[in-house]
Amino acid sequence: MAAEYALSNIWIGVGVVVILFAIFYYVGWWASRKTTSEEDFYAAGFSIGPVTNGLGMAATWASLATFLGVIALIQKLQVPFVYLWIQWAISIPLLTLLYGTSLRRMKAFTPATFIRARYGKPSTIIIVCWMMLIMVMYALGQMIGLGQAFELLFGVPYSTGLVVAGLATVGFITMGGMYGASYNAAFQMIVMTLAMVVPMGAIMKAMGSSGWWFPPLAYGDMVPSMLEKIPTFFDMKYDLRWYFALIPAFTLGPVALPHLAMRVFTSSSVKSARWAVVWFTIFLGLLFSGTYVAGFAGNFFEAVTGKAIAKPDQTLLILNVFYNPTLVAAFVMGGALAAGLSTIGGNLMAIAGLVGNDLLGILAPDMEKRKKIRWGYVALGLGGVAAILLAFQPPKFLVTSILWAFGLLATTATPAILLGVWWKEANKLAMIISSTICGVLYIVISPHVLPGIVVGKGLAAALGMSGGMVTVPLSFAMFILLSLAFNRMSALAAYAPSLEDKKVIDRIHGWGDEYDETRYNGTVWPIAVAVVCLLVFWWGLQPWS
Secondary structure (H helix, E strand, O other): OEEOOOOOOHHHHHHHHHHHHHHHHHHHHHHHHHOOOHHHHHHHHHOEOHHHHHHHHHHHHHOHHHOOHHHHHHHHHOOOHHHHHHHHHOHHHHHHHHHHHHHHHOOOOOHHHHHHHHHOHHHHHHHHHHHHHHHHHHHHHHHHHHHHHHHHHHOOOHHHHHHHHHHHHHHHHHHHHHHHHHHHHHHHHHHHHHHHHHHHHHHHHHHOOOOOOOHHHOOHHHHHHHHHHOOOOOOOOOOHHHHHOHHHHHHHHHHOOHHHHHHHHOEOOHHHHHHHHHHHHHHHHHHHHHHHHHHHHHHHHHHHHOOEEOOHHHHHHHHHHHHOOHHHHHHHHHHHHHHHHHHHHHHHHHHHHHHHHHHHHHHOOOOOHHHHHHHHHHHHHHHHHHHHHHOOOOOOOOOHHHHHHHHHHHHHOHHHHHHHHHOOOOOHHHHHHHHHHHHHHHHHOOOOOOOOOOOOOHHHHHOOHHHHHHHHHHHHHHHHHHHHHHOOOHHHHHHOOOHHHHHHHHHHOOOOOOOOOOOOOOOHHHHHHHHHHHHHHHHHHOOOO
16 A cells, blocks of 8 residues: 555645745845845845854755655665765865855855856856756756645646746745845745654654654664664665765765855855854754654654555655644645755856856956846846746656756866865866866766766666766866876966966965965875876776676
8 A cells, every 4th residue: 555645634735835935025025125236146245144054055955855855765775875965964064164265255156256267268158057057957856846846735737836836936036136045045944944853753753762852863762673674774785886986976066066155155254154064064964864764764654554655755745644733744845845945046046146247247248237137137037947847847756857966066067166276287278178078978978868878877877976986086187187288288378377367276265465386286186186086987987786
């Protein structure tokens, strides 16, 4: 017998959604009155405090997949998912430590702002195109989830739910700019945490846990029962390479996500940005720990009741319908909607910044700032519409398009950012070649475009893990080795980093005008990194079990 999600009273669900959207639109309207400049629209006037930013980072990072696709992955992977979650979670601290606070000093609107200052216009256009593709893909996963959520809540066809939810979402995000996106995301994080953790307490109590009062640790005394029901639940089911492949696919990719970096850039100071990461870790840790409990409870539910969860994406919703009152089940769906809306807000703001500030700054450098802001609004709206249109024919597995995009970003943009921030020899032409070739290669060897040409198989290939283990180290190695070669060719002198390019690096690291040619300019460690990357590349090419 299969368990499915269905509210006994649809109007309770309608009420929850109407109240949430009313709040989102009010915040958007309030924010629109504060937005008068580029700094306001793209970076909330560089004024967001650490707690609000920590909440916003966590909300933007969590996404609707936290309530749907991620729990489905826990149903499938069981305990090995913990390692996947760790790689996701550490990306924001790494983003902040490796380059976020450095770029905050230059008051960048997006990472592409730094790419232009460091590598020039052609490189920026390439990175902007990759980032926009990835942001649309990321927003696509959220739009699919919104359509499915409205379909489940209101019993309307998926296409109807998609259009209504999508347009309503794009509306309040476009209205509020980064001020609205920041404060709405903070509120949305509170809603989704309450919706995840509190109802799970009641569910775990009904399942017999004595630790139900704190769901992230509630399942401890249920472990013996779980081992009795599902003896393999805690097994490490995969070989070493499977776990290692999580690093390039799920750590290095999110490090370069523009909508997460923009959260760091909105901070009121560098110190505030660092403290925001502390709050991010606390808030996201609480939410994701609750998410893992939901996956644990879903497996336990199937084993105890004999009811199969036909659609693993609906695990959390089904558990709440089965164990909790209708109002609670509707509120949980509201939390899922909040998760999707917060991420879409970040995605669309990133698209607006990439187009309005970075792309137009190259194509129309003399355009008035007010016109650039208007084009930013247009790009924001068109990005949302594009995601809605693409979601009419969605991928079979909600989370696939999101996670696969991480590997593409790690391949195309992460090397450009990290090497550009920490190494003065990073060469413009080397960046263009490595980003383009390795990005195309990542797409080719995935199972989503040319199924006959795939590295790896199964879930490792579908999520971009096996492909990322090939193209990410290749991209780093190619970038480093080509930079060393090109910088020593007189015919390619125009692409070598200029003195001004090198001064950018010292300035963003806080040295001001105190320039030192030897600082961040070694060759030993880049060559060592390239050698290690080539070994990882070779390892990734070996047959996958």
